Amino acid sequence: MDFEVIVVGGGPVGMMLASELALMKVKVCVLERLKETTPYSRALTLHPRSLEIFDFRGLKAKLMRKGKPIPTGHFAALDTPLDFSVLDSTSNFTLFIPQNETEKVIEEWAKSLGVEIWRGVEVLSVHQYSQGVEITAADLKGEFTLTAAYGIGTDGAGSIVRKQAGIPFVGTSETLTGMLGDVVLPDFSEPNGLSFFSKQGLVMVAPLPNGLHRVVMIDPERMSISKQEPVTLEELRSGMIRILGSDFGITQPYWLSRYGNATRQAERYREGRIFLAGDAAHIHFPAGGQGLNVGLQEVVNLGWKLAAELKGWAPDWLLDSYHAERFPVNTALLRNTEVQTLLMGSDFSPKMIELRSMLSSMLQIPEANYQMAKQISALNVRYEQETKELPHPLNGNRFRDLKLLLADGTVRNAYELFRSGSFILLHLASDDRLHDAVEWCKYKHIRVVLASLANVDSDWEDVHTALIRPDGYIAWAVSRSEPKRIDAVRQGIIHWCGGI
Numbered sequence: 001m002d003f004e005v006i007v008v009g010g011g012p013v014g015m016m017l018a019s020e021l022a023l024m025k026v027k028v029c030v031l032e033r034l035k036e037t038t039p040y041s042r043a044l045t046l047h048p049r050s051l052e053i054f055d056f057r058g059l060k061a062k063l064m065r066k067g068k069p070i071p072t073g074h075f076a077a078l079d080t081p082l083d084f085s086v087l088d089s090t091s092n093f094t095l096f097i098p099q100n101e102t103e104k105v106i107e108e109w110a111k112s113l114g115v116e117i118w119r120g121v122e123v124l125s126v127h128q129y130s131q132g133v134e135i136t137a138a139d140l141k142g143e144f145t146l147t148a149a150y151g152i153g154t155d156g157a158g159s160i161v162r163k164q165a166g167i168p169f170v171g172t173s174e175t176l177t178g179m180l181g182d183v184v185l186p187d188f189s190e191p192n193g194l195s196f197f198s199k200q201g202l203v204m205v206a207p208l209p210n211g212l213h214r215v216v217m218i219d220p221e222r223m224s225i226s227k228q229e230p231v232t233l234e235e236l237r238s239g240m241i242r243i244l245g246s247d248f249g250i251t252q253p254y255w256l257s258r259y260g261n262a263t264r265q266a267e268r269y270r271e272g273r274i275f276l277a278g279d280a281a282h283i284h285f286p287a288g289g290q291g292l293n294v295g296l297q298e299v300v301n302l303g304w305k306l307a308a309e310l311k312g313w314a315p316d317w318l319l320d321s322y323h324a325e326r327f328p329v330n331t332a333l334l335r336n337t338e339v340q341t342l343l344m345g346s347d348f349s350p351k352m353i354e355l356r357s358m359l360s361s362m363l364q365i366p367e368a369n370y371q372m373a374k375q376i377s378a379l380n381v382r383y384e385q386e387t388k389e390l391p392h393p394l395n396g397n398r399f400r401d402l403k404l405l406l407a408d409g410t411v412r413n414a415y416e417l418f419r420s421g422s423f424i425l426l427h428l429a430s431d432d433r434l435h436d437a438v439e440w441c442k443y444k445h446i447r448v449v450l451a452s453l454a455n456v457d458s459d460w461e462d463v464h465t466a467l468i469r470p471d472g473y474i475a476w477a478v479s480r481s482e483p484k485r486i487d488a489v490r491q492g493i494i495h496w497c498g499g500i
């Protein structure tokens, strides 16, 4: 085999997956058609859960230097924003950052971890056999073939990997399009941008770095034009005049693009030795700024599972749990973007204006706002447990950053413990019998942390030990009141980290 894993498509999701695999000592190669990262940025937002993931891996500070934190998100561009500041997270905000900046940070990380990145390479075919996958690709010198134990399709919406694996892309085709323009608006003076919906259409304006503004528009007079048709500056100008009453002097288009509401999901994320992630696995109307975020979140779910399989300790159910865990999360994502599309782009009548106003009022109710903020920020994601034995209420939940007092007397944020991508066994009870739980020398992929809580925390006060997955979800918590606590810890380790 040339590699253990070949990742087809070096967009943000592919690069993130390759980095996760390399972190876990997997020999991985990315094949990317583009010679360099595109200078245009579809996504502009990193949401709380994605920022938490970057925090685990030590990349959050670098991203923070390149972006601008804002305390809100939005649902369907309703007038009431979603208040992220009340979320129980050390990343309780949106980081406003162009996608190409995020991509550069991830690619730099991938290189530092030794990922082989082959740019200017177009993948032509992908075949699998019992032992691995065979990938044929072409660069300027001609065609060549590579082999690997696993092949991943992170090659975007038109994914050749998905097509060659015969995985149906189930859903609905485009019925409407919106337009975007990264432009100069000399007469626009709102520092925080604007969002405006009326019977003439929807326009959102947001400031970008380098003196540009992003104009996003759904114009009822232009929304039946195909996504393939180029946008003109004149189209944006006349839409702005009609909807906002001014074009704010729009000039110097840096990037103009049209996007659609095709909504599809791969029927399965795994076919034998082939996996899909990111836009190759799901597409939707870009509402609420979620597509890139979910892609990053799902490859952090896949990376450690694939590494576990390759390193020989994965329980037999683990690889299939990628689809089992992520498919329902993304089904919910597709539904929420369809609802947003209805509210933003289907109807501009007085009835819709009234409905939007009612929903906006409802979002002023703190609990309603909180529930929606949790959904869009992806902090509501929890994974159902395979085993129902020894259930603990924390099992399957996202692991929140905790302040820990470590055995050496230092106080640390728990997220710092996740840098190396290992499981964390957080032991909070100073129980000497932990030494006898398993043969620790066999479990190099578990980092044992002896600590106590630096702050009172009602969710955690009864916890004796918790096994936390490399992607920051609680795999197995054991209560102090459990009669056979060390047996229970052993059971959790064997279930999740192999009998070895």
Ligand SMILES: Cc1cc2nc3c(=O)[nH]c(=O)nc-3n(C[C@H](O)[C@H](O)[C@H](O)COP(=O)(O)OP(=O)(O)OC[C@H]3O[C@@H](n4cnc5c(N)ncnc54)[C@H](O)[C@@H]3O)c2cc1C
Binding pocket: 008, 009, 010, 011, 012, 013, 014, 031, 032, 033, 034, 042, 043, 044, 045, 046, 099, 121, 122, 123, 124, 154, 155, 156, 157, 159, 160, 180, 259, 277, 278, 279, 280, 286, 288, 289, 290, 291, 292, 293, 294, 295
């Ligand atoms: C207008 C718009 C605004 C958006 N705004 C947001 C937002 O604010 N927040 C958010 O989270 N998301 C947003 N998104 C979604 C986000 O941009 C995508 O979800 C994200 O880019 C998906 O990343 P990816 O790596 O899966 O796919 P891509 O970014 O599409 O990358 C796929 C890569 O695969 C390569 N490739 C394809 N085929 C081959 C081949 N045969 N051989 C080799 N390489 C190949 C491509 O060159 C590309 O680099 C937006 C999308 C749009 C359209």
